[in-house]
Amino acid sequence: MRAFTDLFWQLDGTTRTSEKLEALVAYFRAAPPDDAACAIDVLSGGRQIRAVPTSLLRQWAAEVTGLPPWLVEESYAHVGDLAETLALILPDPAAPADEAAGANEADVGLARLMRTTIHSLRQETEARKREVVLATWRRLASRERIVWHKLLTGGCRVGVSRTLVARALAEVAGVEPAVMAHRLMGGDVVDGEAYRRLLAPQRHDADDRRPYPFFLASALDGAEGHDVASLGGVADWQAEWKWDGMRAQLVRRGSDVAVWSRGEELVNEAFPDIVAAGATLPAGTVLDGELLAVAGGRLLGFSMLSRRSGRRTVTRRLLEDIPCVFVAYDLLEERGEDLRGRPLHERRLRLEALVPTPFAAGTDAHGAGPPQVPSAIFLSPVVSAASWTDLGLLRAEARRRGVEGLMLKRRASPYGVGRTRGDWWKWKIEPLEIDAVLLYAQAGHGRRAGLHSDYTLGLWHEGRLVTVAKAYSGLADTEIVEVDRIVRATTLEKHGPVRICEPMLVFQLAFEAVSASTRHKSGVAVRFPRIVRWRRDKQPSEAGTLDDLRRMIPGGVPR
Amino acid sequence: MQDLVEVTEAGLYCRQGDFFVDPWRPVPRAIITHAHADHARRGCGRYLCAAPGKLVLRSRMGGQAPIDVVRHGESILINGVRVSLHPAGHVLGSAQVRLEHGGTTWVVTGDYKLERDPTCAPFEPVRCDVLVTESTFGLPVYRWPSSEVIAADLDRWWRGNRDAGRTSVVLAYALGKAQRLAALVDPSIGPIVAHGAVMTMVEAYRASGVRLPPIDRVPPRARRVGGGRALVIAPPSVLGGSWLRLFGETSVAMASGWMTLRGVRRRRGFAQGFVVSDHADFPGLLAAIEASSARRVLVTHGFADPLARLLRERGLDAAPLATRFTGEASPDAVGVEEDDDPEAPASGTAPSPGADADAATAGIPGTAAE
Known part of the structure; x- marks a missing residue:
């Protein structure tokens, strides 16, 4: 040891x-x-x-x-x-x-x-x-x-990414990092024998169920000078909706079908409908795509999907209540041939030949909104526009369409490994925002251990502040230290590591979406809440209300 | 019977003797436990300190400040209160203040440590009825390695850097810890050089008769000082400035009690942290409290609440001393264990008799005034 x-x-x-x-x-x-x-x-x-x-x-x-x-x-x-x-x-x-x-x-x-x-x-x-x-x-x-x-205690986490572990092992084995990343996917290295096989210089069995390492997109948010203007001509890019689902690979090899989450977990048990649909694909096929919950022609949203994804067994009732689909957006392997080195436009053509276009009549030209699907596997439609401006207008409709924005993929690019900047961008819609009041603070962990950096925020409702979201601080380090001092100085009550503070500080809270929730006391759940800035210019009395937040729920919400 | 020490707007006050201990505002008569900026402020009518600390206090309070001294252990009467100063082991000349009046004895510890320190007189337990103790590191997670271990770790790190052609930079407070580190390391490894703020104090120490190894002042605008072999001792305020670039490739380490915590080391981005403090660790606090045989203990800056609670559970009459600053010592007050720089204005939005004082002024090294 x-x-x-x-x-x-x-x-x-x-x-x-x-x-x-x-x-x-x-x-x-x-x-x-x-x-x-x-x-x-x-x-x-x-x-x-x-x-x-x-x-x-x-x-x-x-x-x-x-x-x-x-x-x-x-x-x-x-x-x-x-x-x-x-x-x-x-x-x-x-x-x-x-x-x-x-x-x-x-x-x-x-x-x-x-x-x-x-x-x-x-x-x-x-x-x-x-x-x-x-x-x-x-x-x-x-x-x-x-x-x-x-x-x-089963809590050993070290600050290294899987990619880095794969790179180290690749160096030890003398193989390409991508090869090692592939070998590491999914199959646990259970013992010394498996470790020796992992390091073997020759190619591994082709008919295993392993997925390819996922290629990840970077945020196109203007940071470091990356925005659409820096991408060149719009014609060099393929745009698709950025689905608010769960990234997955569907692997069909031999007689097996495997559905892998991005966390490299085999999720076959949770998605038997997808597994069944995958069996109709020709052997030697690997699709990259997104799992979505869709019912009655409507996207059900992430919270419904997560009721499926966490399961080890899925009841028939749940399958009927929350049917899922696999939206395919890339073809990584066809008839056993690894296509990742081919350009995207070629992979796309082959994908279109393989996977049905799902959209029944009635949906618009951009495939907005959910499909009337005969099959549980269908194609992620390409969103086409003549200019970045036109594309920007379509992106602005994203929230109404129930998606998170657009994905931009360079048409000439190969399918990469990990988060390599430059070829895949997520061009998300601007987040929703509201000003909320700090109610509780909790000390963080790791780098922020001992500093109160996890905040619970509240909004006004009937004259009181009700908690609506817990967010990790997105503040600068110096601001966190300052907030920490204020929290310590204005603590009303301590419950273990949680401090209830005098409502004094107002933060601008950003989030992707709001939905009705029975699990939260406030009756609403916000998705991806995070703090964008400290509103020193605002008093708690000027913070938003729960009703303001409710109005952001698509289609409104019953009170 | 009336307490011998109370907290006033200007600081800890002895009404019977009409003097203050480590006041945070100018007062006519101040007894100074030691010369760190949060304990010794300019502008008082008269200062009294322990004899070994006179030159250090002089360099901080300015040439004109009227400073009286007593030898460690020597007692004098001030308005009928018997006052004596006893070694606190914190920095050169640091003292605990013993007050005796009307058959009651109080001791105000100031800052103290129990570890061996070749640059100052060792902590000496003083029996008393009431003890006013600091609690900067008053949680059981804070336990210091021995001086031998610290010295061995420092030497190993310095030697490793030297062999790799990297300059070793250790960040430490200019008064006290810097000199202690210089005295701890093995000077045969390479040259020791120091920042100007550290050198001012090195000179005051030498003039006071403390033996230190040869230390060079970093020459202004020097290039590649020490050729990658040197140990540089500098105050934390050099972080983030251009000064460190004088040394080419460096390995920067912080010497502080807060370096105990992994989270603090990581947050501050120090590859190396040496757990070295001039404050008592948790066992040290308990040992000192026990050795005082005090039945009543008032706990100031640091972890006053939990320490007082523990002492109460152990049968003592203990309470946090309600100063104006009751905040806990945050690990991010790393730059704050002592003060930073003699040239830094001892300004203080947050004057306090304790370690918290500089939390507000120094905050993050690099933002502190230099």
Whole structure:
């Protein structure tokens, strides 16, 4: 575990990608395959188990240190990271490990630690868990304890992207990063044997179910001089609606159909209707597209879709209430041939030949609004316009059409890997906005640990402020520090890490959409709320009202 | 019986003796625990400090300031109050103020630490009835490594940088921590150079008889000072300015108690943070409180609420001392553990007897006045 601990701190200690990459490569070169497999899982945010509840860890830490439990909580609220808090308050190890020499008899490999200690600990009695945890605390130094706590509680997240892990492994294996990214998709590297296969220089089986790494678009929001004017001629670009759904790949190979989410999870169980439709595609087909909930000729919106996407099993009732479709916008593989290197206009032609155009008569020329679909798989229509100005006018209609804006894809571009700027842009509509009042604040985590940077905001309703959204701060670092001070100084009540503050600060809140919700006390749910600026010029009394927000719901909302 | 110390608009006041301790406004008579800007302000009628701190206080209060001194442990009478100053181990000349009147003894700790520090006299427990203690690091997550460990870590980092041809820059407060670091490191690794603000204090320390290794002032407009081998000691205010560019490739580390926290290190973007503080850590606070044998404890700046609560649960009569500034020490007051720069105006929208004082003025290094 020492090697992994060192890696954790190396990754933690730098913000430079080159140094992170170097640390990862060095780790993977040296690590035994079993440990490396385990590390890939942890680093890429694989599903981790919680072997010991954090409540027990806090309790035992209080016992061991002789501190009252409230002081452990107070410390946690200050530090913002439980694994770190506990590591810091516990007494130093009985025999300080000689870290420089790296010689500790008790040091076990990451894989063995996960398998024999952490996984098996989950099944154990509380007394046995306590025994193991206390014994380990006596053995580990603070920097090791943090990592161990994170593994133990299933909360080990390190600041590296999957792409970076793939790049490091590609370097170790001597293959292209894209090849490695593909190999890593979907298939868990379960053990040392799988790790060896992962690193094999030769090509892998073609008939597996793995998707391709998703190509991601960048926001075209004027930042860094990127706007439509910088893109050149409109004819070089293919425009499509930016659907408010769930990005997915549909993989049809051999006799298998697999639906993959962008989070690289296999979501077949949640979308049996899509799987069934996928079986009608020829073998050796991979489509990139979007899952959408559509019923009765209407887009149902993201919140309905999420009632499907989270499921392990889907009832027939749910299938009928929330039918889903797969809107295909790219063809990555045809008859087993990887098309990603071909230009988009060629892939598009082939896609159009393969997937039906869905739009029945009655929808407009731009395919606005939802389709009357016979099949659950159809083509994402191209939105054509003679100029950027015309396209801009169509984009302005996006909210009415229930989409988020436009996607712009360079017609000559290949299908890339990750978020490579330049070929795919999301040209979203301007967000909705309202001025809201800060009601509660909570300390953030990670880089913002200890700073009150998570805000709950409210609007006026019948003379009172009601909470409508929780938003992470989009403020500048200096402003966050300032807000933090004001929050501390104007706290009315403290509930653990949450402070109820005097309503004093007004923030401009931006969001993508508003919908009626029975789950929120306010009766509305806002999508992607974030703070755009601090309205120092406004008093709380000048903030918006719940009715203002309700008026933004498409089609209005019953009171 | 009336308290010997109360909080007034101008600061901590002893009514019986008619003097202030570390006032935040000019007053006729001020006893100064140490020369950091949040404890020692210009413009008072007379100052009293411990003898070893006179030159340091002089350099901060200006040549004309009337400064009286007493030796550590020597007692004098001020309007019938017996006053003596005892080593606090914080910086050169730092003192706890012991007050005795009408059979009651109070001690105001000022800032203090229990760790060994070759540049100042060690903390000396003073028995009293009532203790007024700081609590800058009054949570159990704050525990300092030993001076030996700190020295070894610093040396390893410096040596590694030197071997890679990078200049090592350690950010530390100009008064106290800078000199302590210079005394801790192994001067055989390479040259030690310091920012002007640090050098002013180095000179005051030397003139006071503190032995320090050779330290060079960074020559103005020098190029590639130290040729990538040097250890540069500078106040945090140099961050964000052009001054650091003098040194070519650098590795910049912050030396502060707040560096304990991973979140703070990351937020501040320091590749390296050394946990070095001239304040007591949590066990240090508890040890000092216990050693004072005080039955009543008033807790000032820092984590006053939780520390006072803990002490109450342990049977003491403890309360936070209601100063005008009750905010918690935020980790973002990193630039704030002590003051920053002797040239910086000791302005203060937020004068307080404690570490919070500079939170408002210094805030983020780089924004602080230089």
